[in-house]
Amino acid sequence: MIKSNLFVGIMQLLGGMGHRMIARVWRLGAGARLFFLTITYSGESFRRFHLTLREIYFTGVMSLLIIVVSAFFVGMVLALQGYNTLQKYGSSEAIGVLVALSLVRELGPVVTALLFAGRAGTAITAEIGLMKTTEQLSAMEMMAVNPIARVVAPRFWAGVISMPILAALFSMVGVLGGYLVAVPLIGVDDGAFWSQMQANVDVRVDIINGVIKSVVFGVACTMIALFEGFDAPPTAEGVSHATTRTVVISSLTVLGLDFVLTSFMLVV
């Protein structure tokens, strides 16, 4: 009797795992399908660029405050921590390089993507989820207007365009924050701060790679947000769960992709 109960329990556990795995694979396939459809129906986003511009305002411009303020503090903390370590080795003048490389290569794209997922990604998911719940997407379909071309694609390209610009701004403001702590506050030489940075930050290796990362993160974060909204069950609870999933999946994807991209970039 105990043996048979144990067997049934194990079978149920395996069955449950199988169901969850199938559901995950199904969602992955549905997400990939939405991505390809978005690319296919992207023509309208460029023909009627005002639709994309409007979304750039909501996702990019409206994210500026959180990006700029965060970048400023991240840069200042980097300078403080960097100086604390570098001075032990007598190379406190290298603080400018440390701040710039940390920001341009890693923190700029990654932190921007994480903040973007929290600020713009959740907004995109909630908006599309609610459009689905209130039958706005169905209404569009019934009017012979393709919701992927009209709603999804402009938001996708807005995210992809906004992310590298936001990441560049993040790095720029971060460097400024680092400068304010390192030079006026700590007393590192002004010339050394900038000249070392200029000598050691490479456009191709550092800046272009950072831009590539932010474009990839832009595609990933925006697509995850769009898919979660599009796939959300049309209930208040469904939209709430979808919004949470957007932040969790985007954050993990960004960190995972960062490792993969960094590995490739260091090898190449």
Place this chain on the structure above:
Amino acid sequence: MASNIVEINNLSFGFKGRLLHQGINMTFPRGKVVAIMGGSGSGKTTLLRLIGGQLRPSKGEVRVDGKVVHEQDRDGIYQLRRTMGMLFQHGALFTDLSVFDNVAFPMRELTDLPESMIRDLVLMKLNAVGLRGAHQLMPTELSGGMARRVALARAVALDPNIIMYDEPFAGLDPISMGVICALIRSLNDALGATSIIVSHDVKETFLIADYVYFVANGEVAAEGTPHDLMQSTLPFVHQFVHGEKDGPVPFHYPATNYQSELLNQRFN
């Protein structure tokens, strides 16, 4: 030109293993107001979605203007939908657009009309539903009845041949209900369109419908003019039309024996 603009022939539709409709036959003559009635969950809205090509029948066919809907490709379905207008249960207005822009939406998306002409057409449509003065308001500033009227103006924006109404009277106060009722009939006659109303509000529907289908248990349980159905002795129709609590549609959801369930609870 065929006399019936929409024909449903031997239609069956199932969802998640449950057969919702089986062998349904309906015809919708040009210029008439035809109602589909039945209890909640009887699949009335699903029939509208099948006519609009948002769902695919398991068996049988839906013909719109002689064309089998589910045999059309995406472009074909969109061509058919351009001849249809649909009023959703809660209006499904685009919440980020004003009343004016909501009504202008199908014109801007589907036609190349100049903005000056769109302005005149939108004001004409809004005037027809009595809301020209509210054209600058946002959907959140409208009452339920007003939102439904704006959605009606949007549904007839491109002078469709078929206008579908999904529960147009649900949740409205008596005045709004009377207004919507009169509008459905007058717009249908003015545009020379065919109206398909899905509703369970007997009084209002019988007032404006030329012909009525009753759907129950996945089949057409009865059909006829409102006058015929008021006189019907069929138990289901009698119960529905006169709003009787018990009858073929039982008051109680199927359950185990009441007494034994209470006793079991006590002993457990």
